[in-house]
Amino acid sequence: MSPRDGKKDEFYRIWRVISNNFVCALDEGGNEIILRGPGIGFKKQAGDLVPAGKVEKSYTLRDPEKSSRFAELLQGIQEDFVDVSTQIIEAAEKSLGRRLSENVYITLTDHICFAVERMKNNTVYSNQLLWEITNFYPAEYAIGQQALDLIERKLQYRLPKDEAGFIALHIVNAEIDGKMGDMVRITEMIRDITETVQGYYGSIPDEKSLDYGRFITHLKFLGQRILRNRYAKEDDAEFQRMIARRYENDYQCALKIGEQLRKEQGVALPGEEIMFLTVHLHRLALSMGYYEKEE
Known part of the structure; x- marks a missing residue:
């Protein structure tokens, strides 16, 4: 049975009714989709x-499991929360x-719902x-x-800045x-790594600088690779040794960070990750004025 009947894109065929304004249907590929519209489930x-x-x-x-979770969530909350969450996303x-x-539709909607509920009960969580x-x-x-601002405008509750x-x-x-x-x-x-870097170089980076932003982005994806145990690959061993020699001071900082991660998280950064970290550290050190000029 086709998810839509009649001329193309004119109709959806309901698979399951969630509420007066939400229904489940199937797309052309047979995947479950959730539709929102005034009275479409009435x-x-x-x-x-x-x-x-x-x-x-x-x-x-x-993901069928996520779709089911979202449908279950929709049955138990006010639709205004879904609208606000959707607008934010x-x-x-x-x-x-x-x-x-796509999972953020579940997690953010659920979070906003409970944040408002906590405010009603005068319970505030500090971030x-x-x-x-x-x-x-x-x-x-x-x-x-x-x-x-949107939550206050739509739901009439002003959440604390911790919620931002x-x-x-x-x-993220x-x-x-x-x-x-x-x-x-x-x-x-x-x-923890930025604190180590500040201590090593004895200077606080300009948080608005391009190099600092790149460094933080690199750390964010490094953290992701650590958790997934999928590291960057660079098979040129001679290039790695060249980076270590040319930026020896930054290389030592990278090694210090690697040792810190080994002790705190039980992970061993491969040489490729140490090399990339060294390059980012050198650029950051330059932007902090640690070196007078580029070597």
Whole structure:
């Protein structure tokens, strides 16, 4: 049975009704999609048709488990929360210029729902990583701040700035398609490494500099590779030795970071990762004025 009947793109055939305004259907590939539109599920049942023109938004979650979780979530919360979450995600994708993991529709919607519930109960969670989030992920934190304004405008609740950090972390996590716990670990790892770098060079980097931004981005993806045990590959051993000789001081800092990761996280960075880390450290040191000029 086709997911749509009649002329192309005119109708969806309902597979399951979630609520008055949400239904499940199937796309052309047989994948489950969730449709949102005013009254599209009212007095409907499986097999009924929904005009495509009445659909305001479609959610394509290719993982059946995630699709089921999202459908279950939709049954238990006010639709305003879904609308707000969707607007935040779409604004984030536009601002960042990239698609986010589909799982963020579940995690962010759920988070906002519970954040508002906690506020109603006068329970506030402090964000222990707020400084790290604002400094390591400034673009995502700006999205989080805008999200607080949207939540206040749409839901009439002004959440604390800590929540802007939590929302930012959900966005960052959706960028790398990981787990929230992993993103927290990566953020803590970045914090520890930047503290080591500041101590080693005896200087605080300009957090607005291009080289600092590149360094933080490198650490973010390094953390992702560590968690997935998939490291960068560079088979040119002579090139690695050349980098170690040319940037010996930065190489020693990279080795120190590698030893730190071995002790704290039980991981052994391969030579390729040490080399790339050395290059980024050298660029960062130059931007901090540690060296008078490029060698």
